[in-house]
Amino acid sequence: xxxxxxxxxxxxxxxxxxxxxxxxxxxxxxxxxxxxxxxxxxxxxxxxxxxxxxxxxxxxxxxxxxxxxxxxxxxxxxxxxxxxxxxxxxxxxxxxxxxxxxxxxxxxxxxxxxxxxxxxxxxxxxxxxxxxxxxxxxxxxxxxxxxxxxxxxxxxxxxxxxxxxxxxxxxxxxxxxxxxxxxxxxxxxxxxxxxxxxxxxxxxxxxxxxxxxxxxxxxxxxxxxxxxxxxxxxxxxxxxxxxxxxxxxxxxxxxxxxxxxxxxxxxxxxxxxxxxxxxxxxxxxxxxxx
Numbered sequence: 058x059x060x061x062x063x064x065x066x067x068x069x070x071x072x073x074x075x076x077x078x079x080x081x082x083x084x085x086x087x088x089x090x091x092x093x094x095x096x097x098x099x100x101x102x103x104x105x106x107x108x109x110x111x112x113x114x115x116x117x118x119x120x121x122x123x124x125x126x127x128x129x130x131x132x133x134x135x136x137x138x139x140x141x142x143x144x145x146x147x148x149x150x151x152x153x154x155x156x157x158x159x160x161x162x163x164x165x166x167x168x169x170x171x172x173x174x175x176x177x178x179x180x181x182x183x184x185x186x187x188x189x190x191x192x193x194x195x196x197x198x199x200x201x202x203x204x205x206x207x208x209x210x211x212x213x214x215x216x217x218x219x220x221x222x223x224x225x226x227x228x229x230x231x232x233x234x235x236x237x238x239x240x241x242x243x244x245x246x247x248x249x250x251x252x253x254x255x256x257x258x259x260x261x262x263x264x265x266x267x268x269x270x271x272x273x274x275x276x277x278x279x280x281x282x283x284x285x286x287x288x289x290x291x292x293x294x295x296x297x298x299x300x301x302x303x304x305x306x307x308x309x310x311x312x313x314x315x316x317x318x319x320x321x322x323x324x325x326x327x328x329x330x331x332x333x334x335x336x337x338x339x340x341x342x343x344x345x346x347x
Contacts, residue, residue, distance in 0.1 A: 060211075060241050060242050061084065061086040061087070061211055061242065062242045063087075063096070063099070063211070063240065063242070063244055063252075063254075063255055063258065064244060064252060064254075066083055066084055066086065066087060066096075067081065067083065067096060067099045067100045067103055067254070068081065068103065069081045069100065069103050069104045069107055069134060071107065077108055077135055077136040077137055077138075078133070078134070078135055078136075079104040079107065079108075079133070079134040079135075079136065080131065080132065080133055080134070080155075081100045081103075081104075081131075081132045081134065082130060082131050082132065083096060083097065083100060083129055083130070083132060084129055085129040085207060086207050086208075086210070086211065087129070087207065087208055087211070087258070088129060088206060088207045088208060089206045089208050090206070090279075091126045091127060091128055091129065092127060092128075092129050093208050093258050093261050094121065094123055094162070094261050094281075094282045094285055095257035095258035095259070095260055095261030095262075095285060096208075096257070096258045096261075097121075097127055097132075097152055097161065097162055098119065098121045098162070098164055098257040098261070098285060098287075099254045099255070099257050099258060100132060100134065100152060101121070101134055101136075101150040101151075101152045101162065101164040102116060102119060102150075102164065102166060102254055102257070103254055104134040104136050104150055105136055105148045105150050105164070105166055105168070106168070106254075107136075108136040108138060108148065109138070109141070109146055109148070109168060113170050114145075114146055114168040114169060114170060115168060115169065115170075115171070115253065115289065116166060116167075116168055116253050116254070116289045117145065117166075117167045117168060117169045117288070117289060118166065118167050118286070118287065118288045118289065119164055119165065119166035119167070119257075119286070119287050119289075120164070120165050120166075120284065120285075120286040121162055121163070121164045121257075121282075121284060121285045121286070122162060122163050122283070122284050123161070123162045123281070123282050123283060123284065123285075124159070124160045124161060124162055124163065125157070125159060125160070125161055126161070126281075127152065127153070127154050127157075127161035127162065128154055128156065128157070130154065130155070130156060131154070131155040131156070132152055132153065132154060132155065132161075133152070133153055133154075133155055134150055134151070134152045135150065135151050136148060136149070136150045137149045137150070143170075144169055144170055144172065145167055145168065145169035145170070146167070146168045146169070147165070147166070147167050147168075148165070148166055148168070149163065149164070149165050149166075150163070150164045150166075151163050151164075152164070178325060180317065180325065181323075182299060182301065182317070182319040182323055182325075183217075183218055183233075183235050183299075183301050185217035185218050185235055185299070186215075186217050187321060188213075188215050188237040188239070188297040188321060191215035191216065191217045191237060192215060192216055193213070193214070193215060194209075194214040194215065194216050194236070195214065197216060197221050198221075198223060208258075211240065211241055211242070212238045212239060212240060212241060212259075213237075213238070213239040213241060214236055214237070214238060214239075215236060215237035216235075216236050217235050217236065217237060217299070218233060218234060218235035218236075218301070219233060219234035219235065219265070219266070219269045220269060222265055222268045222269065222273070224273070225273055226273075227272075227273055228272065228273075229269065229270060229271060229272030229273070230269055230270070231269065231270065232266050232267055232269050232270035232303065232304040232305070232314075233266055233269060233301075233302065233303050233304075234265050234266040234269055234301075234302045235299060235300065235301040235302070236262070236299070236300055237297050237298065237299050237300075237321075238259045238262075238297070238298050238299075238300060239296050239297050239298070240255060240296070243296060245294075249294050250292045250293060250294050251292060251293050251294065251295070251298075251320075251326070253289050253292070256287060256289065256298075256318060256326065256327045256329075257285065257287050257329075259298060259300050259318065260285065260287050260300065260316055260318060260327065260329035260331070261282060261285055261331070262300060262302070262316075263302045263304065263314040263315075263316055263329075263331045263333070264280035264304075264312075264314075264333060265302075266302040266303060266304040266314055267280070267304040267307055267312050267314070269304075270304065270307075276337060276338075277337070277338035278335050278336060278337055278338055279335075279336045279338060280312065280333040280334070280335055280336075281333065281334055281336070282331055282332070282333055283311075283332045283333060283334055284331065284332045285329065285330075285331050286329060286330045286331075287327055287328075287329045288327060288328045288329070289326075289327055290325055290326055290327055290328065291324050291325060291326050292326075293320040293322070293324055293326055295320035295321050295322055295324075297320065297321040298318055298319070298320060298321075298326065299318065299319040299320070299321070300316050300317075300318055301316060301317045301318075301319065302314055302315070302316045303315055303316075307335065310334060310335050311332060311333065311334055311335065312332070312333045312335055313330070313331070313332050313333075314330070314331050314333070315328070315329065315330045315331070316328070316329045316330075316331070
């Protein structure tokens with residue numbers, strides 16, 4: 058199987074027809090059912106960074122609202138700089154498919170320069186197995202005949218907290234899940250550190266935490282994202298990234314979850330939140346992916 062490079066597959070090209078217009082072309086290799094919302098968020102943020110043209114302005118936070126499904130293929134991104142100050146800049150970007158009318162998603166983001174200030178952390182990573190001792194999800198899934206979304210073929214994946222929810226012989230527990238992710242094609246900047254735009258795709262993997270609470274007898278459902286917010290906290294040169302998810306509440310057809318993203322050196326790289334709409338899957342439909 059050909060390995061896909063997130064940086065190449067989410068690259069943007071500036072259009073000269075008007076300021077702030079870009080194009081991209083995301084392949085099906087990043088699909089769940091359509092391209093991952095986190096991958097599309099990365100595309101929009103790359104266009105923002107290109108529009109700023111200042112590598113010293115790194116992403117600080119970004120919020121994405123998903124308006125309609127976006128198919129794989131050609132995309133158009135329109136970027137607007139709301140404010141560009143000395144320390145920070147705020148931007149807005151709208152991403153849409155060239156084959157479908159209307160916006161697919163809109164991202165609002167802040168980019169900023171590193172500044173002197175306090176350095177405090179008041180959380181710790183979960184006590185889990187390191188990636189070299191953790192079970193490989195591909196081996197756990199095995200030859201069960203379960204169809205995994207193309208998205209997961211881009212990663213080495215290790216399950217370290219939570220039960221293998223794609224099986225039938227497991228018990229419900231807390232609505233928590235933790236997995237190690239490693240891009241098969243490393244996502245590094247010129248200085249050897251992780252490309253921060255590699256974080257939204259793995260942040261957009263929260264729904265299985267809810268399944269942990271519901272148990273193996275739960276009715277299958279889809280959980281498309283309504284929004285995804287990512288706070289970019291620290292850089293790293295590590296390859297293994299731990300995504301630790303907690304789904305705090307689900308009611309009235311919606312669910313809210315949060316995720317911490319750590320490296321294997323106990324550095325907190327990002328904090329993310331996500332709101333999902335829960336939709337039932339007809340009998341015989343596609344179950345939730347691992």
